[in-house]
Amino acid sequence: MSGAAYSIQTRDLSLWYGDFQALKGVTLDIEHGLITALIGPSGCGKTTLLRSFNRINERYGNVTTQGEIRILGQDILAPDVSLIELRKAVGMVFQRPNPLPISVYENVVFGLRVHTPKSQLKKADLDEAVEKALREVSLWDDLKDKLHAKATSLQLDQQQKLCIARLLPLKPEVILMDEPCSALDVEATLAIEDLMLTLAGRYTMLIVTHNMAQARRVSHACTFMLMGQVVEHGRTEDLFLTPQDARTADYIEGRFG
């Protein structure tokens, strides 16, 4: 399944919050294993688009969706889709790191606990999952002696990495990141970007960012959105060097947004 060229495909996707249309006919192909940056001015629907990929939008209010979203070829708006399985496969990282107010260890195994009956959870498996996930986000060396410290007492960048690590034991296909660095300082931002690059290939990543330099540094493909529509999508270098649409050019040069 993961051999497919595209991890996420949308066809003519529209979304309404009540009467307000936040996405208008979005058609997009997100390539497998790449980092795709989502850019656009505030309120253009980046978060909304991201949230519709694991259908978490539906938890935020009165949402109507039209069109098609395929993840790994599967239509996720189909009635027989289990939201639980979908959200295991498509995890999300937020603007402000949001570790749960429990220990580092419990944060990492939280997903496993939620999805496995208690009788099947073995301490050894959990320990292994924690080490594996923390190694993947290069936190293991820093935290291996602090596994039982409260996650909320960590530094912000460690918290954000932990939030990424929390998704990994569930073996996600796609990781959605909504401005994951906007609460972090420069160094921490670079650390998260490094981490993203090492995770690329194994996971398909989508990152919303307001930072053009970050989009250029970290992404392979880039999507520019405006007022609920996708204006342009392409390889990051192409989009930044030779934008096809005048509005894209204006935005990336900072003339608005």
Next chain:
Amino acid sequence: MFQATPFTQRKRRTEQLAKAILVLMTLCLVIPLVLIVGYLVIQAAPILSWDFLTSNPIRGMRAGGIWSPLLGTLYLVVISLVIATPIGVLAAVFLNEYARESWFTRAVNLAVVNLAGVPSIVHALFGLGAFVLFAHLGKSILAASLTLAIMTMPVIIASTKEALAAVPLAFREACWNVGATRWQTIRHVVLPNSISGILTGIILQVSRAAGETAPIMFTGAVFFKAIEEGNVFAYGLFDQCMTLSMHLFTISTQVPDVPHALPYGTAVVLLGTVLLVNTLAIGLRIYLRSRKKW
């Protein structure tokens, strides 16, 4: 350099004044409380003893102890909370976590707010009509407890909702995005992080249930009833009972020639009961908070 200008001096004076007023207000609150409690205890001192707690009132309530009202109050408080807490907390969880904004939830929320403000005498009449007469429970501990439960429930719902709403959305998002169901989110994240607020709301209702006279007067309380001393199961659900609040009212206003210390003793015990229950609940809260999960 660094000299205070007239403006900064004025600001400093205002600051000092504000602080003085705030301290004064706090004292205004604390001193009467200390005085009242101190006065009560001093007046009650001659009569307070273990015997006072564990023996029935005798000689037309002019002597003896307060065993039967004390036990009656405990019954009413415990039973009414056992009824009101689960229903109230679960209703609040539903309203806050599951219910979508609709005319129905708006109506329920409005009803809750209004019910929380209804005077207790109205609850008393409702209890009389619904439980004593319609449900044929008669004047009984059960009918009185149900009435108290009806009275405390809206407040428990309101305070629980507030405690739940104070749990940051970010915690819920973290849960949802690893595929947790709403119930798992509530069970693992929302309740553990709001339990102390929820308990605080319930604790406050303990004092209310113990102190109210009106709702139980028509539904289950009697002026006088002697029960077996020292037996905590002396009341049955369908018995009528004495209560501290009503006993206090009776001996201070209805019975002549009551020894001076007796009403004060009763008041101190009422106060002590409420304090005891509150202390237990606070202990429980600290215990729950100290555990990693829950």
